[in-house]
Amino acid sequence: MEPIFDRHGKTVAWRHRDYIYDLDGKACALIRERSVFTFEGQYRGRFEDGYYRDPQSRAVAFEEGATGGPLKPVPKRGAIAPPPYDLPHPPEIEAVPPPPPFRANAWSDLSWDDFLQGKSVASG
Numbered sequence: 001m002e003p004i005f006d007r008h009g010k011t012v013a014w015r016h017r018d019y020i021y022d023l024d025g026k027a028c029a030l031i032r033e034r035s036v037f038t039f040e041g042q043y044r045g046r047f048e049d050g051y052y053r054d055p056q057s058r059a060v061a062f063e064e065g066a067t068g069g070p071l072k073p074v075p076k077r078g079a080i081a082p083p084p085y086d087l088p089h090p091p092e093i094e095a096v097p098p099p100p101p102f103r104a105n106a107w108s109d110l111s112w113d114d115f116l117q118g119k120s121v122a123s124g
Contacts (some may be wrong), residue, residue, distance in 0.1 A: 001081040004052065004061050006114070009073035012061055012083050012112040025082030032093060041091035044115055046099060052115065057100040058108035060115040068106055070107050 001014040001021070013023045013028070020029040020036070029036055036044045036052060041116065046053045050066025053059055059069045066072060110119060 002063050005075045006061050006112050007107045009075045011079035025084050035096045037093045039088050041093045054108040057104040058106050060108045061112050
């Protein structure tokens with residue numbers, strides 16, 4: 001499993017192949033064609049070049065080796081990947097909006113949890 005870090009370098013989730021797991025090992029999202037979806041099929045953002053990006057293309061989180069985004073903090077080590085639960089059945093996903101014309105070189109104001117819940121910066 002690959003750790004997913006927030007803008008402070010804290011482990012907030014884990015990825016194994018196209019599935020994203022919370023810190024307890026429960027599948028909470030999936031990646032399809034570089035887009036991040038909940039298991040209810042709702043679009044949340046993009047996963048490109050190691051960065052998880054909100055719908056406005058601002059970085060919410062990253063994996064080691066991420067490129068082409070804002071300055072990354074040093075990841076904090078120590079988190080251990082949990083054993084994954086059984087995977088839910090992949091959902092039917094909603095239409096994917098086209099990617100933004102450019103990738104923002106800035107961090108989003110959304111936390112990882114807000115990102116997965118579909119909150120916007122205005123309501124977050």
